[in-house]
Structure formats: C-alpha cells, structure tokens
Amino acid sequence: xxxxxxxxxxxxxxxxxxxxxxxxxxxxxxxxxxxxxxxxxxxxxxxxxxxxxxxxxxxxxxxxxxxxxxxxxxxxxxxxxxxxxxxxxxxxxxxxxxxxxxxxxxxxxxxxxxxxxxxxxxxxxxxxxxxxxxxxxxxxxxxxxxxxxxxxxxxxxxxxxxxxxxxxxxxxxxxxxxxxxxxxxxxxxxxxxxxxxxxxxxxxxxxxxxxxxxxxxxxxxxxxxxxxxxxxxxxxxxxxxxxxxxxxxxxxxxxxxxxxxxxxxxxxxxxxxxxxxxxxxxxxxxxxxxxxxxxxxxxxxxxxxxxxxxxxxxxxxxxxxxxxxxxxxxxxxxx
Numbered sequence: 001x002x003x004x005x006x007x008x009x010x011x012x013x014x015x016x017x018x019x020x021x022x023x024x025x026x027x028x029x030x031x032x033x034x035x036x037x038x039x040x041x042x043x044x045x046x047x048x049x050x051x052x053x054x055x056x057x058x059x060x061x062x063x064x065x066x067x068x069x070x071x072x073x074x075x076x077x078x079x080x081x082x083x084x085x086x087x088x089x090x091x092x093x094x095x096x097x098x099x100x101x102x103x104x105x106x107x108x109x110x111x112x113x114x115x116x117x118x119x120x121x122x123x124x125x126x127x128x129x130x131x132x133x134x135x136x137x138x139x140x141x142x143x144x145x146x147x148x149x150x151x152x153x154x155x156x157x158x159x160x161x162x163x164x165x166x167x168x169x170x171x172x173x174x175x176x177x178x179x180x181x182x183x184x185x186x187x188x189x190x191x192x193x194x195x196x197x198x199x200x201x202x203x204x205x206x207x208x209x210x211x212x213x214x215x216x217x218x219x220x221x222x223x224x225x226x227x228x229x230x231x232x233x234x235x236x237x238x239x240x241x242x243x244x245x246x247x248x249x250x251x252x253x254x255x256x257x258x259x260x261x262x263x264x265x266x267x268x269x270x271x272x273x274x275x276x277x278x279x280x281x282x283x284x285x286x287x288x289x290x291x292x293x294x295x296x297x298x299x300x301x302x303x304x305x306x307x308x309x310x311x312x313x314x315x316x317x318x319x320x321x322x323x324x325x326x327x328x329x330x331x332x333x334x335x
Contacts, residue, residue, distance in 0.1 A: 005047035011073035078144045098292040099128045101149030107131030109254040147293035169306040172253040173275040175268045178245040184266040198229035198247040
C-alpha cells in the first residue's frame with residue numbers, strides 16, 4: 001500500500017461502533033449523524049477492499065477483518081493521544097491532562113479525596129477519573145488510556161509481566177450492623193456469631209464480591225456458611241439496607257467513614273480477626289509518564305499510603321525521551 005487507506009476519524013468511528021454495538025449509538029456518542037457514520041464505514045471498506053461488518057441482525061457484528069483493524073486502530077489512537085499529551089507536557093503543569101483509574105470501591109470513596117488534593121496544587125491540570133472493574137482498569141493502564149490506577153483486586157495474569165504493581169495500602173473490610181442490633185452492644189463478637197447473622201451482599205458475579213469472599217476465606221471465615229438474605233448492586237444500597245435493619249455486611253472501611261461519624265451504622269469488631277485486603281498502585285513502566293502523572297505519584301500518593309515500603313521510581317528522562325520519539329514517529333507516519 002503506497003498510501004494509508006484510512007483516517008484517524010474512521011478509526012474513531014470503528015472503535016465507537018465496537019463499543020456502542022450499533023451505528024446509531026456510535027453516531028450519538030460522536031455527535032454526528034447516522035448516515036455520516038454509515039458513509040465513513042462504506043468508504044473505509046472500499047479503501048481497505050474488505051468487509052468490516054456482517055450486514056444483517058440488530059447488532060453491528062464485526063468480521064475477522066474488522067476485529068483485526070480495530071485491534072491495530074486502538075493502538076494507533078492510543079499513541080496519538082500519548083503524543084498530544086507529551087506535547088502538552090512541555091507546558092510544565094500549566095495545562096495538560098491526568099487520567100487516573102480505579103476499581104469500584106476505591107474510585108468511589110478514596111480517589112475523589114486524592115484528586116481534590118492534587119487539584120488544589122495544580123488547578124490548571126484537567127483530571128479524569130475512570131472507575132471500572134479491576135480487570136478493565138488494568139487493561140486501560142496497559143494500553144495507555146490511563147496514566148496510573150489504584151485497584152483492590154488481582155491484576156490479570158496476562159498483564160503481570162507488563163505492569164508495575166506496587167502494594168499501596170491496607171483496606172479493612174469492616175463488619176457493619178444496624179445500630180440497634182443486639183450484637184452492637186458488645187465490644188467484640190466471636191467468629192461463630194457471623195454464621196447466625198443475615199447478610200446483605202453484592203451480586204455473586206461482581207468482582208468486589210469475589211474479592212471479599214477471597215479475603216474472608218484467607219481470614220478463616222467461610223463465605224459459604226454465611227446466610228445471604230439479600231443481594232444488591234451497589235455499596236450505597238447495602239449501607240442503606242443495613243441501616244434499615246435488614247442484615248449485616250462486610251464493606252470497605254473507607255466507604256463508611258461518614259456513617260460512623262453520624263452514628264447511623266455500627267462497626268462490629270471480631271475477636272482476634274481483622275479482615276484486610278491490599279490496595280495496589282499499577283502503572284505501565286513502558287509508557288510515557290507525564291509531569292502531571294509524576295506529580296500525582298510523587299506528591300499525592302505518599303500522603304495516603306499505609307504501606308511504608310511503597311515507592312514508585314521517578315520517571316526516567318531517557319525512557320521518556322525515547323517514548324516521546326516513538327510516539328512522534330507514529331504520529332508523523334499517520335500524517
């Protein structure tokens with residue numbers, strides 16, 4: 001091929017269709033008309049001389065060629081974004097963007113406070129917080145869509161050689177009870193008391209539920225013996241249900257600080273048992289690390305770390321020059 005047979009806009013459209021599942025929803029997400037999206041796909045197929053979608057059916061199903069182009073297209077778009085951010089970085093934190101990822105509980109209760117501290121120091125930096133499952137967050141860090149992330153689950157095995165994973169803090173999973181529960185009057189309860197309680201949990205297929213079950217098992221508490229009274233789809237719903245007297249639950253201590261201060265939930269302590277999980281910071285050491293990301297890592301993360309050994313090495317100027325050059329070369333090739 002003497003000329004590149006696609007444009008960045010066409011790759012963005014292809015990615016949007018893959019994410020949204022239909023031409024119409026992709027058009028809505030890009031704020032363009034559906035006929036414009038259809039025309040771009042037709043032009044792309046003609047330029048590539050392949051069929052990218054199976055016509056028919058209610059959902060936009062990609063052909064093998066479509067999936068192949070999407071795979072490379074996402075890498076190209078990611079490098080283009082990285083190039084723009086590297087150029088923004090020259091402004092020395094007088095602009096630019098920081099993208100932080102987090103798993104559900106961490107992103108809901110811990111990261112907003114950390115980002116607040118960062119924004120006080122660097123008000124000109126735009127900050128984005130992406131909250132997803134641990135698996136999706138890890139992949140976002142791996143492919144460069146996210147600068148760094150704090151997660152509470154395990155990094156997928158296929159990414160463990162790619163990402164730098166550093167234990168960051170211990171997050172206690174606290175047992176919460178209604179304030180009027182009989183056990184709330186005791187200083188501590190026994191492990192066997194747990195099996196007499198009615199529990200409210202997240203859905204059994206949720207990532208957080210699986211993490212909690214794993215941590216309980218490690219603490220010699222059998223999740224299978226707990227009587228599950230109700231399954232809900234959010235931590236906030238669980239807290240409200242416990243407050244209403246519908247049962248007990250294990251939740252992150254960071255999720256109940258306000259409720260404990262207001263004395264609307266009781267935190268029960270289990271005799272000789274502390275249920276902890278480890279939060280980790282993940283970065284991709286092979287990706288460009290902006291000055292904004294570096295400032296967050298070196299100035300903000302240590303403020304909240306409970307692991308005394310936590311340290312992420314500062315960015316390497318040599319590696320960053322190399323990464324900038326590679327990103328620039330890709331961008332120039334695309335032009």
